[in-house]
Amino acid sequence: MPPSRRRILELTALSMTTLGGCSALGDPPPEGTPTETPDGTEPPDPTATPTDAPASELLCGTGPLPDSGWPLSERSVGRTNYAPDGDGPAEKPSAEWSVTATAPERGEVRFTRPIVxxxxxxxxxxxxxxxxxxxxDKQYLxxxxxxxxxxxxxxAIAGTPQAVATTDEAVLVADRxxxxxxEYGxxxxxWTHEPDGGVDDVLPIPDGVLVASTRADSDDTVVALLSDGEVxxxxxxxxxxxSSLGWTDGRAYLATNGAELVAIDTDEGEQLWTRNLHDREDxxxxxxxxxxCAVFVAVDEALYAADRDGEVAWSVNKSFRDLATDGEYIYGVDGDGxxxxxxxxxxxxxxxxxxxxxNERYTDGFFDGLAIDDETLYAGTLEDGLLAISTNSGDVRWVLERDLDGVSxxxxxxxxxxxxxNRLLAFR
Incomplete structure (x- = not known):
């Protein structure tokens, strides 16, 4: 199959997911950087066969979900993209309203994923x-x-806005x-926060905000801010x-450009462990x-499921560019369609x-920015537009074609x- 057309629309990745993909900002860390694994074992190869870790231990629900709305880019602190109380359109919908951005003098307007x-x-x-x-000179939240x-x-902000999220006190927006x-008005x-390495990802958690930034020495720093912006x-x-940051039960997780999974204790502010997932060069x-009780990482054409101690329970050779879960199944889409x-x-x-x-050059696949409710997965492709797919069967319920590029x-x-x-729409 031809290679994927990757990262077609960077702005729809969060918003915060976009911020996570910062490896393109410079050279990777030097070879030989020490890597600690929880048990000192060799990194596993992706395989469809589970390891000896008890797989049933991975079934423990989705973790904390918002009471209402869609307050973060992937909705929850675990990046689950899941709204169990949602009842989105099961049949081909029409637009309740539509907003088209005024065309700028140069360039094109793109809206980030709607935060509600x-x-x-x-x-x-x-x-x-x-x-x-x-x-x-100015961009806008x-x-x-x-x-x-x-x-x-x-x-108005000076830089290119890349992340939007809400907290009890404020709306968060980040440029580089x-x-x-x-303020909500x-x-x-x-307050503002300007890390030395710039802003790569933002994740509001209870009692504060996590910010990831990459410094010039090729290290990444995760900072915990209090609700008033103090470090x-x-x-x-x-x-x-x-990757984006994910959080649950006092732990933050991230993936590095060396295919490592890292866990951080957010109560104590210390790194707990690092797990090398594989040694591929790509x-x-x-x-x-x-x-x-689990962390799922899609990297380099494979999906890994690890427990809280970093032990890989299973892995499969399937590519994913965006993920969602209802606590029982992992749903995902990829750039191969x-x-x-x-x-x-x-x-x-x-x-x-x-x-x-x-086509002869590449495969047009799915965009970032999928969502699932109790019965339906919603996602967009360049070929079809916006699709609704049954989470139970995988059957396509409807397709909404529009002559626009990129949808979240x-x-x-x-x-x-x-x-x-360049449009913002509400469908029912």
Whole structure:
């Protein structure tokens, strides 16, 4: 099969997922960097056969989920992309409202994934320009009424906005250099944080915010900020961040550009362990999903399931560019055009659906930014547009074609919110 067309739309990856893929910012760490494994064993090869670790220990639910809305890019601190109370459109929907961004003088507008909280939608309005065109002086965090699509306010930042999330006190938006905690009216920032290495990922957790940044010496630093923006602790990881941060039950997890899985105790502010997943030379940005008793990492055409101690329970040779879980199954899509469902217990495939488009140069597959509710997986491809797929059978329920590139979605109650190119839409 032709190679995947990877990372087609960087802005839909969070928002925060986009921030995680920072390995393209410079050279990787020097060879010979020491790697600690929990038991000193050799890294496992991907295999469809589970190891001796009891697979049933991986079945423990999704972990903490928001009470309502879609307040983070992947909805929860575990990056689960799951809204169990959602009842999105089961049949081909129509748009309740649609907002089209005003075209800039140069470049094109792209909205980040819709963040939905307290009947408000928060997105970054990002102007994408070519390498020879200067970027605009200002970019914007914008707030919209979720029921009508009316714009309520906007907050200007100097850099390209890459992350949006909400906390009890503020809306978080990050560009490459600065994290802004913006008042809910948009008038000003409560505080800002400027790490030495720039902002690579942002994850609000209970009682604070985790920020990952890569320094010039090729180390990655994870910083814990208190609710007022003050630094509580920082941990240095001897590699670059290559995934989003995930968190549950007092532990943060990340994947590095050396295919390592790292666990950090967020109560004490210390690194617990590092697990080398494999020694392949090829490197693609990793995708990470966390539950209370397991960490799932998709990296370099393989998916690994590890327990809280970093022991790999099973792995399969399947590629994934985005993941979701309902606590029983792992759902995912890839750049080769496949949507899949796997058992959390042992990695066995439940179903697989191909929706890609193959040509002489590459395969057009799925975009980042999928969402699942109780019965349906929603995701977008360049070929089909926006799809709804049954999580039970893998059958396609409907396809919504539009002549726009890139779509990321959030599902809240009976409404599917979509950032689709230069448009923001609500479907029912």
């Amino acid at each position: 909280a307290d009947d408000r939608i928060y997105v970054a309005r990002n102007v994408v320009v070519g390498t020879s065109v200067p970027k605009p 914008q707030a919209y009424d979720a029921a009508t699509g009316d714009r309520l306010w906007e907050y 250099s600065t994290l802004h905690a913006v 948009g008038e000003s920032a409560r 509580e602790w920082d941990v240095t990881v001897d590699a670059w961040l290559d 490197r693609n940005p990793a995708t990470l999903l966390v539950t209370p 496949y949507a899949r469902s796997l058992s959390i217990e042992d990695g066995d495939e439940d179903w697989e659906e191909f929706r890609g488009a193959v 979605v959030s599902v809240v109650d009976d409404t599917l919110y979509a950032a689709w190119g």
